[in-house]
Amino acid sequence: MCFGIFTNILVTAMLLTGGSAVVTDLTGMHTVAACFLLPLGVVVYTLFGGIRATFLTDYIHTVIILVIILIFAFTAYGTSDELGSPGKVWEILIQLSQEHPVAGNAEGSYLTMRSKEGAIFFCINLAGNFGTVFLDNGYWNKAIAASPASALPGYVLGGIAWFAIPWLCATTMGLACLALESSPTFPTYPNRMADADVSAGLVLPNAAVALLGKGGAMCSLILIFMAVTSASSAELIAVSSIGTYDVYKTYINPRATGKQLIVVSHSCVVLYGLVMAGFSVGLYYAGVSMGYLYLLMGVIISSAVLPATLTLMWSKQNLLAAAASPVLGLACSLIAWLVTTSKQNDGVINVETSGANNPMLAGNVVALLSPVVFVPILTYLGGPQNYDWESMKAIKQVRDDYSTAASPSGDLDEDSKHAGSTSPAEPTDSAAALMRASKIARGLTVFMTIALLVLWPMPMYGTGYVFSKKFFTGWVVVGIIWILLSLIVVGLYPLWEGRGALLHTAKGVWYDISGQRGRLGRNPSGDEFVLDGADVGLSGDDVVADKKD
Incomplete structure (x- = not known):
């Protein structure tokens, strides 16, 4: 954190x-x-x-x-x-x-x-x-909020773009x-x-x-x-x-x-x-300046990169290694940065001297690479944790009262349930x-x-x-x-990919501004229709309607 x-x-x-x-x-x-x-x-x-x-x-x-x-x-x-x-x-x-x-x-x-x-x-x-x-x-x-089907191509295409x-x-x-x-x-x-x-x-x-x-x-x-x-x-x-x-x-x-x-x-x-x-x-x-902060950021944070990566990629890393390595790495990177600054400038450490390339290089490289030493030592000193990833599968998405609408029974509305979902034939998760x-x-x-x-x-x-x-x-x-x-x-491409949702929303806006009090809904076959609320009496078994007001 x-x-x-x-x-x-x-x-x-x-x-x-x-x-x-x-x-x-x-x-x-x-x-x-x-x-x-x-x-x-x-x-x-x-x-x-x-x-x-x-x-x-x-x-x-x-x-x-x-x-x-x-x-x-x-x-x-x-x-x-x-x-x-x-x-x-x-x-x-x-x-x-x-x-x-x-x-x-x-x-x-x-x-x-x-x-x-x-x-x-x-x-x-x-x-x-x-x-x-x-x-x-x-x-x-954003990766967690995206559907599994969208996360991989989204990040790959985004990175290339x-x-x-x-x-x-x-x-x-x-x-x-x-x-x-x-x-x-x-x-x-x-x-x-x-x-x-x-x-x-x-x-x-x-x-x-x-x-x-x-x-x-x-x-x-x-x-x-x-x-x-x-x-x-x-x-x-x-x-x-x-x-x-x-x-x-x-x-x-x-x-x-x-x-x-x-x-x-x-x-x-x-x-x-x-x-x-x-x-x-x-x-x-x-x-x-911005340039100084850009050079400095690796000195401060990069010692946590390897422990964070191994948390997901290496089952043997233990709590001691994950928690202590970034702190020890930060101490080493600050020492490398400031000692190099002092040595190259006759003991003068200020914004100008500490922002030079060589001191920043020393601090950044030490920050990124020092956990290569600390993680294995601390892991085997404290004993491998041999994590089986099962507890991660048990994590449930938090639903809040603000971002999702609920029906009177307390269930999520159908739009929320099916947002980002795919057909049963493609279980992307x-x-x-x-x-x-x-x-x-x-x-x-x-x-x-x-x-x-x-x-x-x-x-x-x-x-x-x-x-x-x-x-x-x-x-x-x-x-x-x-x-x-x-x-x-x-x-x-996002407009094409989301053309169905955009069309559905545009129709709903049109029905609203044209004076029709009903809402745009879908029947079980997926066809859209206008639901006129009190004028039409249909049970929940007959229609899947948007319950958000």
């Missing part, structure tokens, strides 16, 4: 510090005001919508984000007067490599994977994001920012961007303003708002579920009713929103089906890890290859094609 909450705090802090810095840069709003106003709307719709709201807003926000990224890409590589093609961007970057060569890069180029600082960031990023994905309760909530976002964003806005720094349209002209501005996350908005003027500023503002609010909502739900079910229902009131759980859940959402707004203000005045899905997931994980982390970047790093004009053009084209496919997967 502690490391899960640490993860949520760090992710939310990154969202608010980075988001508020961009809002301040684009609008002039005071950063403190932005820190409080950004989470305000998120708290409101999360409070009333719960996890359903996060699903809906994630969909809408992600579609908008993808569209804006495509606007940036087509402008930079197609319509911009100053850039206008991948070839033109390549030419400017080659010239910049001669004027401002990058220390540690092959030939000092911006167009190479051989980068000393890039390799360090690769390791830090890998360690830190193992933590955010494995320990962020928001991911677990997501990859294009940081890839094309970096290729487009990062390189466009470099290419446009000498342009009079660039916000910091005639000066180059300061390191503090880069760390604060202002590369994208500056490049957008240089590309599209006020339109670019508006697009950046919308994009940042969409990203921050969507992700913040998931973090609110994650912390709320920990506080409600893992703390309150488990240790304080095991017999809590649905209404009591809702009250606690809402209280957690409001409290966490206020605390994080205040915490972000404190980080702002302390000079801690059977042990055999779940085991098959597990094998597929493991195989895909190994394949994609090798493909995306080894086969693709490593040869390019090892050879020190500097992109030619044709290669860079192909790189950009593949990125744009990939994100177009992502838009289809994220934007269109």
Whole structure:
């Protein structure tokens, strides 16, 4: 629970510090005001919508984000007067490599994977994001809320679709920012961007303003708002579920009713929103940026990755190893981080020195790998637990009074019973089906890890290859094609998959606004009809009707 909450705090802090810095840069709003106003709307719709709201807003926000990224890409590589093609961007970057060569890069180029600082960031990023994905309760909530039939393809398709976002964003806005720094349209002209501005996350908005003027500023503002609010909502739900079910229902009131759980859940959402707004203000005045937090997160949380993974993957890990390894790993990572900072800076430890790449690298790597030592030692000291997984099968889904309607007899309504269910011919939650899905997931994980982390970047790093004009053009084209496919997967496929439910809902809305007091129902054969309540007397055996008012 502690490391899960640490993860949520760090992710939310990154969202608010980075988001508020961009809002301040684009609008002039005071950063403190932005820190409080950004989470305000998120708290409101999360409070009333719960996890359903996060699903809906994630969909809408992600579609908008993808569209804006495509606007940036087509402008930079197609319509911009100053850039206008991948070839033109390549030419400017080659010239910049001669004027401002990058220390540690092959030939000092911006167009190479051989980068000393890039390799360090690769390791830090890998360690830190193992933590955010494995320990962020928001991911677990959504995986558990999804039907077994949807979870595997949903996460695989989502992961593949997501990859294009940081890839094309970096290729487009990062390189466009470099290419446009000498342009009079660039916000910091005639000066180059300061390191503090880069760390604060202002590369994208500056490049957008240089590309599209006020339109670019508006697009950046919308994009940042969409990203921050969507992700913040998931973090609110994650912390709320920990506080409600893992703390309150488990240790304080095991017999809590649905209404009591809702009250606690809402209280957690409001409290966490206020605390994080205040915490972000404190980080702002302390000079801690989004970039610093991004590098730091692995140091704080990644020692819990291996114990959490082995909790599900290794039956012999015992309670002592699962509980103590993350704490011991955190102690080791903090020592490695701060001692490296001190040694490299003559004993000076502050935000600037501790945020350098080498100290962060030491802390992140020690955090991720130290449990490799602690887990086996503690497991065999305390004795293997030999867990048989049976108690996990006995876990029942909690039904609350808010998220599900009930009939007068106390049973769940038919919509709730059958939501996400499949036909009896396909029992997707059977042990055999779940085991098959597990094998597929493991195989895909190994394949994609090798493909995306080894086969693709490593040869390019090892050879020190500097992109030619044709290669860079192909790189950009593949990125744009990939994100177009992502838009289809994220934007269109869910609409097609949910076409039946959308049509059913649309009919119900139409019957409501057209003055028909009845409700849309289904008979046992699945045909829809309008039920006029008191005007039609049918028993429960005759019809399955929606009992929600």
